[in-house]
Structures are given as C-alpha cells and as structure tokens.
Amino acid sequence: MASQSFDLRLPAAGVASHALACGQPLLVSSGLMSGDFRVEYHGMEVASGNLSGPADVLVFDTLSAATVAVAADDIVNAVLEAILTCNPQLGCVELTLADDSLARRLLSLGVIELRGDRLIGRPETFFQQTKPWLGSIPHAYPEVPILTNGALHPQRPPKPTGRVYKRFIPWLNTQLGFHVADVEADLEHFHRWMNDPRVAAIWEDGSDLAYHRDFIAGRLADPRTLPLIGTFGGIPFGYFELYWAKEDRIGPHYDADGHDRGWHVAIGEDDFRGKAFVSAWLPSLMHYMFLADPRTRRIVGEPIHHHSQQIRNLDRSGFAKIKHIQFPHKKALLVMLLRERFFMDRLLSPDLSGLTDGDGLPVLGSLARDAA
Incomplete structure (x- = not known):
C-alpha cells in the first residue's frame, strides 16, 4: 500500500535557503502534488522529491548538483531547513538517500543520525549545524x-x-x-x-x-x-x-x-x-x-x-x-x-498560536506549546 502524502506546507514563493553558503540561494518550493517539493538554483531544478506519511519519509526522486557551486550536501540541508522550519510539528523525518557517500558525510557532521537502519533528521541536531545560517563552519x-x-x-x-x-x-x-x-x-x-x-x-x-x-x-x-x-x-x-x-x-x-x-x-x-x-x-x-x-x-x-x-x-x-x-x-x-x-525544546520555532496568514490558516513556523 502506498503511503499517504504529507500535507507539506511551504510558502507559495518558496523558502530561500543557504543564502550565505551558496551566494544565490537555493529555492525550496512545493511541487504539483501534495507532499512534493522541488529545489531550484539560478532557476534550474537541482532536486525534487516528496515527504510522505504517516511515517514522514523524505524521499529524493532526483538529486543532482547541477553546478560546482552547489553540493548535494547543501541541497539536502536546504530541504531539511525548509521542511523543519515551516513544519515544526514534525519531531523528525526519515530520509531515503541513494548515495551512500552522501549519507556518510551527513552522518559524520550530525546533520542526520542512524536509528537502527534508518536515517533520521531531527530539529534538535539539525539546527545546531552552522553552514546553513552562518555560511561556514567556524572553528573553536x-x-x-x-x-x-x-x-x-x-x-x-x-x-x-x-x-x-x-x-x-x-x-x-x-x-x-x-x-x-x-x-x-x-x-x-x-x-x-x-x-x-x-x-x-x-x-x-x-x-x-x-x-x-x-x-x-x-x-x-x-x-x-x-x-x-x-x-x-x-x-x-x-x-x-x-x-x-x-x-x-x-x-x-x-x-x-x-x-x-x-x-x-x-x-x-x-x-x-x-x-x-x-x-x-x-x-x-x-x-x-x-x-x-x-x-x-x-x-x-x-x-x-x-x-x-x-x-x-x-x-x-x-x-x-x-x-x-x-x-x-x-x-x-x-x-x-x-x-x-x-x-x-526547539525554541527556534516560537509559539505563534492565534496568528493566521492571509488564507486564515495558522502561520507557518509556529510550534504550539502547553501553557505549563
């Protein structure tokens, strides 16, 4: 049985990610079907895939670094940033990556982690990466x-x-x-x-x-x-x-x-x-x-x-x-x-309960928390 598609919410104009790391940002936007996404760089599609439920599995149908300025690592980071930032109710996502060397690099940096035989991306570890927001990896x-x-x-x-x-x-x-x-x-x-x-x-x-x-x-x-x-x-x-x-x-x-x-x-x-x-x-x-x-x-x-x-x-x-x-x-x-x-406690995602967007939906990026 096919997994149900996940109601992935991204802004209509997409998420401009890695503005520092790549100069021109990677643009992560929704695809044609619910749960689909695509990634563009200078107007050229460099990746596509979907986030499907109920297990929240992130699948890359295509993943190609079209220019030397963009690495596959940056593309995966951009997709994780867009999904976890705009959909903070996700406690984690499971990734399917065909490239074993890419998976090993991401594991070594703590971008993802191994849980049994599954590759998992968690906001608690992902948001401690530096390159997506600082543009570099600072040394101590x-x-x-x-x-x-x-x-x-x-x-x-x-x-x-x-x-x-x-x-x-x-x-x-x-x-x-x-x-x-x-x-x-x-x-x-x-x-x-x-x-x-x-x-x-x-x-x-x-x-x-x-x-x-x-x-x-x-x-x-x-x-x-x-x-x-x-x-x-x-x-x-x-x-x-x-x-x-x-x-x-x-x-x-x-x-x-x-x-x-x-x-x-x-x-x-x-x-x-x-x-x-x-x-x-x-x-x-x-x-x-x-x-x-x-x-x-x-x-x-x-x-x-x-x-x-x-x-x-x-x-x-x-x-x-x-x-x-x-x-x-x-x-x-x-x-x-x-x-x-x-x-x-994922405090980078604030509780914006009560705020709505132009369509009357809860704003993107809000993580509701108990008053206690």
Whole structure:
C-alpha cells in the first residue's frame, strides 16, 4: 500500500535557503502534488522529491548538483531547513538517500543520525549545524587565558565583518539577517535610533553624529563586544550588542563561564515591533550566539527589573529568572538561557498560536506549546 502524502506546507514563493553558503540561494518550493517539493538554483531544478506519511519519509526522486557551486550536501540541508522550519510539528523525518557517500558525510557532521537502519533528521541536531545560517563552519578559537581588569578569561577571536547570520522567517515570508555594524553604512540609522525617545529612555545614549560614530567604533575596537545590525528583507531595524560575560560588568555577579555570552538590544523602527517580529529576531539572535562558538553553553541578559514586556518575551523564549542584581545605574534581573534548553525544546520555532496568514490558516513556523 502506498503511503499517504504529507500535507507539506511551504510558502507559495518558496523558502530561500543557504543564502550565505551558496551566494544565490537555493529555492525550496512545493511541487504539483501534495507532499512534493522541488529545489531550484539560478532557476534550474537541482532536486525534487516528496515527504510522505504517516511515517514522514523524505524521499529524493532526483538529486543532482547541477553546478560546482552547489553540493548535494547543501541541497539536502536546504530541504531539511525548509521542511523543519515551516513544519515544526514534525519531531523528525526519515530520509531515503541513494548515495551512500552522501549519507556518510551527513552522518559524520550530525546533520542526520542512524536509528537502527534508518536515517533520521531531527530539529534538535539539525539546527545546531552552522553552514546553513552562518555560511561556514567556524572553528573553536584557541583557548589562551588572559587577564582584563582583574577578570581571567579566554583571549577573544578577531571580529567577523559583514553578514554573520541569515535565516528565512516563514510567518513573515522574509529573510532576517545580522551583520557587523559598519561605521559609515550604519551610522545614519543608528544615530536616528539612539535619539528616538523610546530608545533613549533605556540606552541614555542620545547625542550627535560624532558621538555615535565614536560609539560604534569603540564597540568594534573592544574585544569584549560585537555590535550587530538586524535587518528584515534587507531593511535595518535594530541594534544588537553582544558581549562576552566573563569580562563584562555582569561577570562578577554570577559564576560566569569563559564562553558565556550576553546581549543588549535597541529596536529602532516602529514598523518592526510586535509579537511576529520579536518572535523572529530574539530566537535567531540566540541561535547565532550558540552557533558562533560551540563552547557557548549559556546566554545571559540583564533587563531592567521593571521592564515587564521584555521580561515576558524572555520568559516565553526559554530564559530562566536567576536573581536581581544591582548595577550603579540600574537594578537588573539576571536571566539565563541554556544551550540544551534552546535546542532540545526547539525554541527556534516560537509559539505563534492565534496568528493566521492571509488564507486564515495558522502561520507557518509556529510550534504550539502547553501553557505549563
């Protein structure tokens, strides 16, 4: 008996995957029949297949790297990314691959795993891959202890430049990206954001262009911090400042590990506020920090203690409330997200229950969770 086709949901325009790894993205879209998919690169079909039920078996009918720029590994990754991102209710999928050498490569990287004689793709392991979102596989920078202002911590790697992360957001049908702040290219909107009364009330860094030029340059020069600009569909919308916790002001307030990381945020564009947007950038930022260094086990934050909306967002995103801490300038709540919690609870897929698309269907990419 033939397996029933799976009601595979993908955006009508497809999922643009691996924008970093391949330059021109691989486009994963639905085929003619329910459960079918096809993959295109520069308008040329490079793979097709179907996801059939009830066992959720992913079968590649065709799989051909049509150009030297696209490897079969990237095609499989693109299909898994599209399916697991848009259909997070799938706990796993079983893959059928005719190429044994391809299967061995994917197994060695942890993209898939062997369960008996079956090849299985699980979101808990797949979303810990780096190439689909970072565009590369970062190495673990050599760990050499150094002392900064009395704090013993690992020497930090050189700063990246340009785009560092890109991910398709199915419920917004657009790409979210983070790039390292550029003093010239990002100064104008950064200056406007920091002078916005809503942002200035928290950051207290409203000033002139010269001050903000020095601000960005200073963060770029500081080994402890990484200033990022977030974009939706290429449009800048917010500033994100990552820091290594060990040598930061937060480090003395808890038992900080050498690779714990923290972050600050300033959303500068009102058009990109609200649940649908924060549910995109917040887990994606956590995803980037966990992928950038595999030794990062915890991410911390220090929201001001009375910022109830931000604390609710963090609570929904898996952060535990640890304790209140007193800084010279504010009383803050120390919050913490564990790597294990983030990936094992599949927190990259938010609960967007109640949000619907233009056809009145639940939005793509939402993973409903019990209130408890």
